[in-house]
Amino acid sequence: MSAQDLLFRLVASGLSFYLYNEVSFYVLDSVHPITHAVGNTIKRVILILYSVVRFGSVLSLQASLVNCL
Numbered sequence: 001m002s003a004q005d006l007l008f009r010l011v012a013s014g015l016s017f018y019l020y021n022e023v024s025f026y027v028l029d030s031v032h033p034i035t036h037a038v039g040n041t042i043k044r045v046i047l048i049l050y051s052v053v054r055f056g057s058v059l060s061l062q063a064s065l066v067n068c069l
Contacts, residue, residue, distance in 0.1 A: 028036050052059055 024036075027039070031039075051057070
């Protein structure tokens with residue numbers, strides 16, 4: 001990986017995180033905090049399931065419970 005590629009990835013990562021926070025605060029202003037918390041929990045479950053499918057990981061029951069908490 002070249003230095004230019006690394007710099008691009010760092011900037012893209014930082015910009016993505018900044019935009020994620022902006023959208024999160026916008027949504028938090030628009031909906032009830034409980035709704036926001038439930039949406040965040042659902043997002044976490046979806047990301048875990050996606051990464052299991054994407055990377056072909058096998059999750060034991062214990063690992064599944066730890067990841068969902």
